[in-house]
Amino acid sequence: DAKTTQPNSMESNEEEPVHLPCNHSTISGTDYIHWYRQLPSQGPEYVIHGLTSNVNNRMASLAIAEDRKSSTLILHRATLRDAAVYYCILRDEWAAGANNLFFGTGTRLTVIP
Amino acid sequence: DAGVIQSPRHEVTEMGQEVTLRCKPISGHDYLFWYRQTMMRGLELLIYFNNNVPIDDSGMPEDRFSAKMPNASFSTLKIQPSEPRDSAVYFCASSLAPEETQYFGPGTRLLVL
Numbered sequence: 001d002a003k004t005t006q007p008n009s010m011e012s013n014e015e016e017p018v019h020l021p022c023n024h025s026t027i028s029g030t031d032y033i034h035w036y037r038q039l040p041s042q043g044p045e046y047v048i049h050g051l052t053s054n055v056n057n058r059m060a061s062l063a064i065a066e067d068r069k070s071s072t073l074i075l076h077r078a079t080l081r082d083a084a085v086y087y088c089i090l091r092d093e094w095a096a097g098a099n100n101l102f103f104g105t106g107t108r109l110t111v112i113p
Numbered sequence: 114d115a116g117v118i119q120s121p122r123h124e125v126t127e128m129g130q131e132v133t134l135r136c137k138p139i140s141g142h143d144y145l146f147w148y149r150q151t152m153m154r155g156l157e158l159l160i161y162f163n164n165n166v167p168i169d170d171s172g173m174p175e176d177r178f179s180a181k182m183p184n185a186s187f188s189t190l191k192i193q194p195s196e197p198r199d200s201a202v203y204f205c206a207s208s209l210a211p212e213e214t215q216y217f218g219p220g221t222r223l224l225v226l
Contacts, residue, residue: 041220042219042220043204043206045216045217091212100158101156104155105155
């Protein structure tokens with residue numbers, strides 16, 4: 001799987017929007033962009049995923065660059081409960097080994113009250 | 114659904130002892146994954162099963178580790194003999210299909226003294 005690059009840490013004030021960037025310059029045409037997050041002392045949980053178009057769900061929005069070499073996870077109003085490590089993961093869902101999620105180091109988001 | 118269930122949540126043992134970690138996947142999920150998380154190496158996939166059959170165990174660190182899935186609702190990860198470097202958080206996850214979202218359990222925090 002192609003690799004992703006994320007900042008090690010970011011801070012945000014509570015109730016403000018947060019933009020978490022991810023670079024994936026070697027992304028292939030069949031790679032989906034997945035985001036998971038891991039709250040303190042919990043297992044990772046799915047946040048959102050997309051291929052080319054921007055995506056929205058109840059948790060977040062995913063903005064994908066036109067060339068797909070980068071993406072941004074957007075939390076519209078950060079809450080204290082959003083403090084977590086956020087992982088950007090590429091998955092070629094048609095390839096053998098699609099099940100193998102490579103988590104990398106992620107971005108540790110701190111939310112300031 | 115109760116989600117993925119893992120037991121025990123915490124385990125403290127002495128070097129050389131056998132350790133057995135348990136996992137109950139979400140009902141109906143055909144894929145089960147075992148991960149290990151450490152500060153040094155992050156989240157790593159150890160092994161995964163499809164319909165109770167081990168498919169890829171290339172992530173299992175050495176022969177001291179073994180995993181079984183005797184039926185669709187139960188899996189074990191065994192370490193025998195345990196060593197201090199096995200101290201980590203072990204996560205179990207399940208999914209409907211390899212390309213589908215993986216749902217993680219709360220993890221087992223293992224400390225080998």
